[in-house]
Amino acid sequence: MQFPESWLRTFVNPGLGTDELSHRLTMAGLEVEETEPVAPPFSGIVVAHILEVEKHPDADKLRVCRVDDGSGEPLQIVCGAPNAAAGLKVPLARLGAVLPGGMKIGKAKMRGVESFGMLCSARELGLSQDHAGLLELDAQAAVGQSLRETLDLDDTLFTLKLTPNRADCLSILGVAREVSALTGSPLALPEALPAAVEIDDRLAVDVQAPDLCGRFAGRVIRGVNARAQTPDWMVSRLERAGQRSVSALVDISNYLMLELGRPTHVFDLQRIQGGLTVRWAKQGEQLELLNGQTVELAPDVGIIAAGDVVESMAGIMGGEATAVTLDTTDIYVEAAFWWPDAIMGKARRYKFSSEASHRFERGVDFQNIVRDLERITGLIQQVCGGQAGPIDDQSINLPERKPVQMRLQRCHRVLGVPVEQAEVERIFDSLDFAWECRDAVFSVVPPSYRFDIEIEEDLIEEVARIYGFERLPDQPPRAPAHMRVDPETLRGPHALRHAMAAMDYQEVVNFSFVQEDWEREYAGNADPIRLLNPIASQLAVMRSSLMAGLVDNICHNVNRKQPRVRVFELGRVFYRDASVRDGELSVAGVAQPQRLAGAAWGPALEEQWGAPTRQVDFYDVKKDVETLLGARAAQLCCQPAEHPALHPGRGAGLLLDGRAVGWLGELHPRLVQQADLAHAPVVFEIDVQALEVAPMPRPRELSRQPVAVRDMAFWVGANVLYQDLLNTLTQTIESDATLGIVQDIRLFDVWRDPSQAPAGGDKSMALRFWLQDEQVTLDDARVEQCMGRLLQALVDAHGARQRA
Structure with missing residues (x-):
C-alpha cells in the first residue's frame, strides 16, 4: 500500500520525523518497505506568470517570453515549449537555480537573444515523464512562491508491505489508528456530517443471499454534475497513492476507499431498470465488467442485478451496463458488507484483481457503513453538487463478535516480560478494544474492522506490538533438554532418502498434479481426482503414481545429452477410496499414501575400463530394492503381474510377507516409444509403510568351525516360483532344530530345455547351501x-525331482 505522509498526518500528527515514524510502524508489524520523496531535490524554482509571448526573430520553434517571477521586474526567457502562452502560470528556474541531477541555471544567449532563466516541464523537474510542454500550474498559485511549497513537494511516499491478516490497515484511517495507538497522539477523523435530505427518492433493494451480503446501504443523489473538475488536492493524493484520476465521481469513490478502507460503487440511476437484487449468479449468466472483460458467471459468484440484467459482480467490480459517465446526472451510491468467504478467490478465478475484492476478501468494517456513506455524500455534493435522498440501510446477517479471552499470566509467559495490568489496559484502550478484566483474565470484543482477532495469541500479539518488540528482553528460551532415542526399528523419510542416495540415485521433487493422459497410461486410472483451479491447463489432475514423473525426468535429462540417469522421488499419491474418513490429516474419500519410486536408465555402471558397458536391467534395480529393504529382503517376492506402465512379461508385483507393496519392471514399449528413448528405463514404486520398519539386528557369536557348501539341482514345474521354494525351505528349517546348521540358501542356476520351452516343460533349478555348526x-x-x-x-510341497 502506498500513500503520502502528508495525508496520514491530517489524521494523526505525532512529533516524530519521517524516519522515526517509519521505524515505529515497521516494529509494530506494518513493514515500511520503502520511503521516497515525492520529487527529487532541486532549488531556486518558483511560480512564474507569463505576461507576453513573442516569436523569436531567428528561430521558428523558439519564443521570447516576458515573465513575472514576483521580483518586481519582468524577466526575458527564451522558451521552445509549444504550450507557452500569455496568462499561464508555470515553473521558472531563476538564475542560480539547481535542477535535479545537479544542473545549474545561468544566463544564456539563444540565437542572439538573451535568456535569464528557464521555464520547466514536468520531466525536467523529475515530477513525471511528460515533456510535451511546460508544467501548467493552478491559476491561483502565488507568483514568486517556491514551487516545492506550492505543490507540496517536500512530502514523502510511504510503501507498506502488509500481511494478509491486516486488512484494517489498507486505508489511511487504518494506518492512522496504528500510529495513534503507538504514539498516543490524538486521532482526527474526517468530517462526515449527515447530508441534508432534500428529496425522498429511494431505490428498492432485495437481498436474497444473506451468506453473500450481511449489510447493504445506499442512497439516491440527483442533479450531480459528473463533468465537474476533481479538486487538485484530491487528484494529488490519489496520484501519490498510485491511483490515476478518471472523473470526479470515480475519483471520489476511489478516494473514500483509500481514506477509510470502504469500497463503494456508484450506479447511474437512469440506467437501472427497476430495483436491485443481491443474489448468487445463475449458471450461464454473463457480465461485461468496467475493465472491458466479459465473464461467464458461476453459481458461487455473487452479483447485483436489476431485473434479469446483471449490473455488477458483488464486492469485486461493477458492470459496464450501469457505469457512470460524464453525462450522468442521477446516481445511486452503494456501500455494503460482503462476507469474505463469498468474495475470496473469485477475482483470481477470472484472472484479474481489483482493489475492492482485495479488501472484501480480507474483511471490511461492517459497523460504520452509514458514516462512510455520509462522508462520500458530502464529497460528492462538495465537488459535483446534487440533492441527496435518505439512506436505506438493511442489516441482514452481520458477523458475531465473540469475546476473546487473554490470561495476563499467559501473556507474561509468552512475552517473557511481566507487562503490568494497567499497561495492558492502556494498550487495549489505545486500540479501541471493548474489554473487561476479572481475576487477571481479559475478555476483549474485537472492533468491527478487526477480523484478525480470534484467539488468545492474537491479543498477546497486540500487546507485544504496542508495548514494543524492542522493549522485550533478548533472552534465549529455557527448557529442560530431554534426550529422545530414535527407535532403531523405524526408518523415517530422511533415512530412506539417504539410502537411495547411497545407491547412486538422485532425488527429484515433481508436481503432485499431472497430465490426465499420464494417469490413464501410467496408472490405468480412468477417474483421477481433478483440480478445481489448476495452475496450468495440462496439470489438471492429482497423481496416483510417481512413475510418470520420473520417466519425464529421464526424458528431460536424455534430451540434454545425459548418458546415464538414476532418479528417485518420495512423495504422496492421491486416489479415490470410499473407506477414508475426514480427519486432521485426511480428506473423506481420498487416500493419500506415501510412495517411494525410482527409475534407472542407461549403463548399469559408469563407463570404465574394468567392466564392459551394458544397459541396466530388471535384476540391477531388483538388487537396489533388496538393498533398500535390508534384512527384510528375504521376505521379498517378485510375482509376475501386469501393470499399465510395465513391459508385459518383464514386470512384477512386489510382495512382502505375502502383502502387495509395489511394482518393479521395465517401462512398457509403447511408453518407451512415446518418450523417444533408445532403451527402456527400469522403474519401481513401493509403499513407504513397507519400508519404514526394519527388524532389529540380532548379534551372535561367530563360529570358528569350517563351512560346508553343498549344491542341489532338481526339476520343478515351469510355474513354480523360487520364492515359493525358499519359503518352503525356510519353514522347514524353522520347524526342525536339527536343520539350524543351514546358514544361507541362494539360487545360482535356472535351465530349461529349449526344445520343450514352447510347450511349458519343467525347469531345472540349482540351489547352493551353506552349513555350519557353532560348536x-x-x-x-x-x-x-x-x-x-x-x-x-521340496518333493512333498512342489513335486521336485532331483537331477542326476
Whole structure:
C-alpha cells in the first residue's frame, strides 16, 4: 500500500520525523518497505506568470517570453515549449537555480537573444515523464512562491508491505489508528456530517443471499454534475497513492476507499431498470465488467442485478451496463458488507484483481457503513453538487463478535516480560478494544474492522506490538533438554532418502498434479481426482503414481545429452477410496499414501575400463530394492503381474510377507516409444509403510568351525516360483532344530530345455547351501542327512525331482 505522509498526518500528527515514524510502524508489524520523496531535490524554482509571448526573430520553434517571477521586474526567457502562452502560470528556474541531477541555471544567449532563466516541464523537474510542454500550474498559485511549497513537494511516499491478516490497515484511517495507538497522539477523523435530505427518492433493494451480503446501504443523489473538475488536492493524493484520476465521481469513490478502507460503487440511476437484487449468479449468466472483460458467471459468484440484467459482480467490480459517465446526472451510491468467504478467490478465478475484492476478501468494517456513506455524500455534493435522498440501510446477517479471552499470566509467559495490568489496559484502550478484566483474565470484543482477532495469541500479539518488540528482553528460551532415542526399528523419510542416495540415485521433487493422459497410461486410472483451479491447463489432475514423473525426468535429462540417469522421488499419491474418513490429516474419500519410486536408465555402471558397458536391467534395480529393504529382503517376492506402465512379461508385483507393496519392471514399449528413448528405463514404486520398519539386528557369536557348501539341482514345474521354494525351505528349517546348521540358501542356476520351452516343460533349478555348526565340525553324514530332509520338503510341497 502506498500513500503520502502528508495525508496520514491530517489524521494523526505525532512529533516524530519521517524516519522515526517509519521505524515505529515497521516494529509494530506494518513493514515500511520503502520511503521516497515525492520529487527529487532541486532549488531556486518558483511560480512564474507569463505576461507576453513573442516569436523569436531567428528561430521558428523558439519564443521570447516576458515573465513575472514576483521580483518586481519582468524577466526575458527564451522558451521552445509549444504550450507557452500569455496568462499561464508555470515553473521558472531563476538564475542560480539547481535542477535535479545537479544542473545549474545561468544566463544564456539563444540565437542572439538573451535568456535569464528557464521555464520547466514536468520531466525536467523529475515530477513525471511528460515533456510535451511546460508544467501548467493552478491559476491561483502565488507568483514568486517556491514551487516545492506550492505543490507540496517536500512530502514523502510511504510503501507498506502488509500481511494478509491486516486488512484494517489498507486505508489511511487504518494506518492512522496504528500510529495513534503507538504514539498516543490524538486521532482526527474526517468530517462526515449527515447530508441534508432534500428529496425522498429511494431505490428498492432485495437481498436474497444473506451468506453473500450481511449489510447493504445506499442512497439516491440527483442533479450531480459528473463533468465537474476533481479538486487538485484530491487528484494529488490519489496520484501519490498510485491511483490515476478518471472523473470526479470515480475519483471520489476511489478516494473514500483509500481514506477509510470502504469500497463503494456508484450506479447511474437512469440506467437501472427497476430495483436491485443481491443474489448468487445463475449458471450461464454473463457480465461485461468496467475493465472491458466479459465473464461467464458461476453459481458461487455473487452479483447485483436489476431485473434479469446483471449490473455488477458483488464486492469485486461493477458492470459496464450501469457505469457512470460524464453525462450522468442521477446516481445511486452503494456501500455494503460482503462476507469474505463469498468474495475470496473469485477475482483470481477470472484472472484479474481489483482493489475492492482485495479488501472484501480480507474483511471490511461492517459497523460504520452509514458514516462512510455520509462522508462520500458530502464529497460528492462538495465537488459535483446534487440533492441527496435518505439512506436505506438493511442489516441482514452481520458477523458475531465473540469475546476473546487473554490470561495476563499467559501473556507474561509468552512475552517473557511481566507487562503490568494497567499497561495492558492502556494498550487495549489505545486500540479501541471493548474489554473487561476479572481475576487477571481479559475478555476483549474485537472492533468491527478487526477480523484478525480470534484467539488468545492474537491479543498477546497486540500487546507485544504496542508495548514494543524492542522493549522485550533478548533472552534465549529455557527448557529442560530431554534426550529422545530414535527407535532403531523405524526408518523415517530422511533415512530412506539417504539410502537411495547411497545407491547412486538422485532425488527429484515433481508436481503432485499431472497430465490426465499420464494417469490413464501410467496408472490405468480412468477417474483421477481433478483440480478445481489448476495452475496450468495440462496439470489438471492429482497423481496416483510417481512413475510418470520420473520417466519425464529421464526424458528431460536424455534430451540434454545425459548418458546415464538414476532418479528417485518420495512423495504422496492421491486416489479415490470410499473407506477414508475426514480427519486432521485426511480428506473423506481420498487416500493419500506415501510412495517411494525410482527409475534407472542407461549403463548399469559408469563407463570404465574394468567392466564392459551394458544397459541396466530388471535384476540391477531388483538388487537396489533388496538393498533398500535390508534384512527384510528375504521376505521379498517378485510375482509376475501386469501393470499399465510395465513391459508385459518383464514386470512384477512386489510382495512382502505375502502383502502387495509395489511394482518393479521395465517401462512398457509403447511408453518407451512415446518418450523417444533408445532403451527402456527400469522403474519401481513401493509403499513407504513397507519400508519404514526394519527388524532389529540380532548379534551372535561367530563360529570358528569350517563351512560346508553343498549344491542341489532338481526339476520343478515351469510355474513354480523360487520364492515359493525358499519359503518352503525356510519353514522347514524353522520347524526342525536339527536343520539350524543351514546358514544361507541362494539360487545360482535356472535351465530349461529349449526344445520343450514352447510347450511349458519343467525347469531345472540349482540351489547352493551353506552349513555350519557353532560348536563342532560337521561330518559328511550329518550334512547329507540335512540335505536329504530339505530335498524331501521340496518333493512333498512342489513335486521336485532331483537331477542326476
